[in-house]
Amino acid sequence: VDWTDGLSLAFTGTTMLAIVGGSLLGLVLGVLPGLGGIFGLTLFIPLTLHWSTVTALGLLVALYTSAVYGGAITAVLFRIPGHPGNIATSFEGPALTRKGRAGEAVVAIGLSGIVGGLLGVAAVVFAGPVIANYGVKISPADYFMLAVLGLSLVAASSRKQVLAGILLGGIGFLLSTVGQDQVSSETRFTFGSSYLGYNGIDFSIVAIGVFAVGSALWMLTPGEAGVTAPVPRMWTGVRAGCVTFARQIAAVLRGGVIGTVIGTIPGVGISLSNIIAYVAEERLHPKRQWGKGEMAGVVAPEAADNATLVAELIPAFTLGIPGAPASALMLYAITIHGLTPGFAFFNDNPAGAAFFITMVVSLVVFTVLGFALSGILARAALIDPRVLAPFVLVAGCVGAYAVHGSYGDIVLALVFGVVGYLLLRFRLPLTPLVLGLILGPLAESNYRRAETIAQATHANPLLSVGPVLLGVASLCVLLVTIVPAVRSRRRGQSSPIDSLSDRPEGEIRV
Amino acid sequence: VVFDLVILAVVVVYLVTAPRYAGVEHLFPEAVGYPTAALAVAAASRSLVVYLRASASVRTSAAGRRAGAAGAALRRDLARYRPLAGFALVAGYAALLPVLGFRLATLLALIGGPLALGVRARRMWIVAVVAVAFTFAMAWLFSSDSGIVLPPGLWG
Numbered sequence: 001v002d003w004t005d006g007l008s009l010a011f012t013g014t015t016m017l018a019i020v021g022g023s024l025l026g027l028v029l030g031v032l033p034g035l036g037g038i039f040g041l042t043l044f045i046p047l048t049l050h051w052s053t054v055t056a057l058g059l060l061v062a063l064y065t066s067a068v069y070g071g072a073i074t075a076v077l078f079r080i081p082g083h084p085g086n087i088a089t090s091f092e093g094p095a096l097t098r099k100g101r102a103g104e105a106v107v108a109i110g111l112s113g114i115v116g117g118l119l120g121v122a123a124v125v126f127a128g129p130v131i132a133n134y135g136v137k138i139s140p141a142d143y144f145m146l147a148v149l150g151l152s153l154v155a156a157s158s159r160k161q162v163l164a165g166i167l168l169g170g171i172g173f174l175l176s177t178v179g180q181d182q183v184s185s186e187t188r189f190t191f192g193s194s195y196l197g198y199n200g201i202d203f204s205i206v207a208i209g210v211f212a213v214g215s216a217l218w219m220l221t222p223g224e225a226g227v228t229a230p231v232p233r234m235w236t237g238v239r240a241g242c243v244t245f246a247r248q249i250a251a252v253l254r255g256g257v258i259g260t261v262i263g264t265i266p267g268v269g270i271s272l273s274n275i276i277a278y279v280a281e282e283r284l285h286p287k288r289q290w291g292k293g294e295m296a297g298v299v300a301p302e303a304a305d306n307a308t309l310v311a312e313l314i315p316a317f318t319l320g321i322p323g324a325p326a327s328a329l330m331l332y333a334i335t336i337h338g339l340t341p342g343f344a345f346f347n348d349n350p351a352g353a354a355f356f357i358t359m360v361v362s363l364v365v366f367t368v369l370g371f372a373l374s375g376i377l378a379r380a381a382l383i384d385p386r387v388l389a390p391f392v393l394v395a396g397c398v399g400a401y402a403v404h405g406s407y408g409d410i411v412l413a414l415v416f417g418v419v420g421y422l423l424l425r426f427r428l429p430l431t432p433l434v435l436g437l438i439l440g441p442l443a444e445s446n447y448r449r450a451e452t453i454a455q456a457t458h459a460n461p462l463l464s465v466g467p468v469l470l471g472v473a474s475l476c477v478l479l480v481t482i483v484p485a486v487r488s489r490r491r492g493q494s495s496p497i498d499s500l501s502d503r504p505e506g507e508i509r510v
Numbered sequence: 511v512v513f514d515l516v517i518l519a520v521v522v523v524y525l526v527t528a529p530r531y532a533g534v535e536h537l538f539p540e541a542v543g544y545p546t547a548a549l550a551v552a553a554a555s556r557s558l559v560v561y562l563r564a565s566a567s568v569r570t571s572a573a574g575r576r577a578g579a580a581g582a583a584l585r586r587d588l589a590r591y592r593p594l595a596g597f598a599l600v601a602g603y604a605a606l607l608p609v610l611g612f613r614l615a616t617l618l619a620l621i622g623g624p625l626a627l628g629v630r631a632r633r634m635w636i637v638a639v640v641a642v643a644f645t646f647a648m649a650w651l652f653s654s655d656s657g658i659v660l661p662p663g664l665w666g
Contacts, residue, residue, distance in 0.1 A: 046658075047651060047652075216600075217593040217596045220592040220593045220595070220596045220627065221592065221593055222589040222590060222592065384629060384631070386592070386624055386627040386628060386629045387629055387631075387637055389596050389627065390596075390599060390619055390620050390624055390627070391620060391640075391641075393596065393599065393600040393603070393619070393623075394603060394616055394619050394620060394623075395648075396600075397600060397603060397604055397607070398612075398648055398652075398660075401660075401661075402652070402658050407604070407607070407608065410604045410607070411604065414597075414604060417597070417600070418597065421597075
């Protein structure tokens with residue numbers, strides 16, 4: 001990684017301004033009911049298309065990392081996790097608020113997030129080049145199976161809805177084939193529509209539809225109204241928060257390591273890492289009063305969150321296989337800004353180095369801003385969803401229009417908005433559909449390449465298998481058959497992780 | 511109110527279809543558009559005044575209070591259809607975008623949207639101020655550096 005040039009690219013006035021702006025936006029979106037970092041990324045990726053690469057990535061990285069901290073503030077104050085990654089924080093946070101330790105908890109969480117994020121960045125920087133170098137040697141057939149594995153992992157992690165996850169992932173795969181064929185340039189499945197023939201179904205528009213329009217419609221559902229609790233004083237906790245953080249450093253490091261390891265596995269993601277970190281602390285110290293304001297129960301999950309958020313970029317940036325919607329969007333963002341995932345991203349690439357530097361800077365910036373503005377940010381969580389929804393819907397339409405500058409983009413976003421709402425309404429997972437769309441072209445192009453190679457060597461593309469392909473294929477079969485079977489057998493005796501994380505995506509916002 | 515709404519509907523249909531049938535495109539909206547728009551605004555504001563006066567007189571009567579209780583129950587039932595109303599709002603916004611242009615359509619959706627969804631807060635003026643700031647900030651963001659031209663509408 002070219003750090004010297006990366007530093008000079010990252011430390012410019014406009015990039016720093018973009019990081020501060022992105023952090024503010026991310027924090028606001030993190031606390032606003034129904035929104036989050038993914039919503040912000042879907043809207044701002046098209047808007048920053050014409051910006052310089054590092055400035056645009058600075059804003060997007062800051063947005064990506066800061067929204068989780070915003071969600072943690074509302075989890076501590078009102079028991080509203082702004083992000084699936086803040087669920088565990090909402091177990092102990094409100095009890096700490098009742099004890100008058102809200103400010104202390106918010107400071108300690110911010111500092112833990114920095115440590116977790118730094119562990120994640122270290123993992124990406126050290127493991128990334130190694131995996132990326134290995135990725136160069138992987139054959140197209142192996143790549144195809146890795147894309148299928150990515151989707152199988154996402155489906156298998158859909159807890160009780162593995163079949164729905166597989167189906168939705170398959171639908172995503174199918175939708176990715178609409179439009180121009182990558183190899184022959186012939187149009188497919190367009191039903192005579194020139195819009196679909198020219199643009200296909202763009203991943204970013206589907207993401208806007210599902211995550212922005214869909215969640216705006218969902219927030220209008222009765223019972224999704226905001227909270228009415230008073231906002232406590234926060235400024236009294238700065239010193240106590242720093243002392244608490246120092247005392248809890250072991251828990252923070254444990255959470256960070258758990259989060260980093262989980263982040264590297266595609267499909268598992270942030271919604272589970274924070275709960276695993278919480279349960280690990282609970283098991284390690286069973287005599288503590290859990291549920292009554294235990295500080296280790298908020299700092300460890302938040303360190304895990306930030307570590308996972310960054311480590312999720314490892315499969316995305318090394319092999320081009322994202323394991324979560326946020327990392328898929330970041331992969332999309334670097335690609336449209338001319339950066340190539342894999343070997344080229346990590347080796348002698350100043351923009352790649354600048355990406356990680358902006359990430360470290362944004363970890364510090366959003367923690368400072370988040371605490372300084374926590375009182376105001378917390379009030380934003382009280383906004384009536386009926387006031388907020390029109391703003392989100394309009395922003396979604398404008399964000400979709402910005403992709404190609406076409407009304408067809410808005411129509412497509414509205415169609416997928418309804419799909420997103422229905423998925424939330426029927427408690428089905430959103431992630432497989434969106435990931436199917438981004439993994440589809442990767443799987444198809446590599447299958448076609450493998451087919452061409454096989455035709456040249458007169459062999460069956462998938463029968464001339466190597467050990468990687470065989471191993472990955474076996475893992476896929478295991479994930480979609482054995483895992484659900486074991487789960488259904490254990491239905492009567494659910495684990496603490498299952499029972500804690502068993503909430504539909506819509507209830508914890510996307 | 512019904513009479514005014516009929517006028518309003520005729521005016522909207524006329525505004526949408528006029529360029530197609532005018533034959534001479536530059537005639538619209540300069541010559542025909544502004545008087546028609548003024549008529550539409552007059553009809554809409556008259557409908558609003560009549561509706562507000564009528565609803566105020568109904569609220570003060572005993573029958574009105576009974577109807578108010580029934581209305582509260584009805585509102586609770588109607589709340590179930592809010593996502594549908596939200597979709598109607600965004601679909602309407604998308605349809606009006608090419609006609610009214612980004613600024614006008616966005617302001618209408620952001621101020622009219624919460625009202626249509628049942629918000630009756632005294633601080634609606636704050637929403638209006640935020641809506642104006644949001645609209646012009648978005649327009650500035652697009653005009654400055656995005657390379658995308660937002661819909662100017664028929665009035666350009």
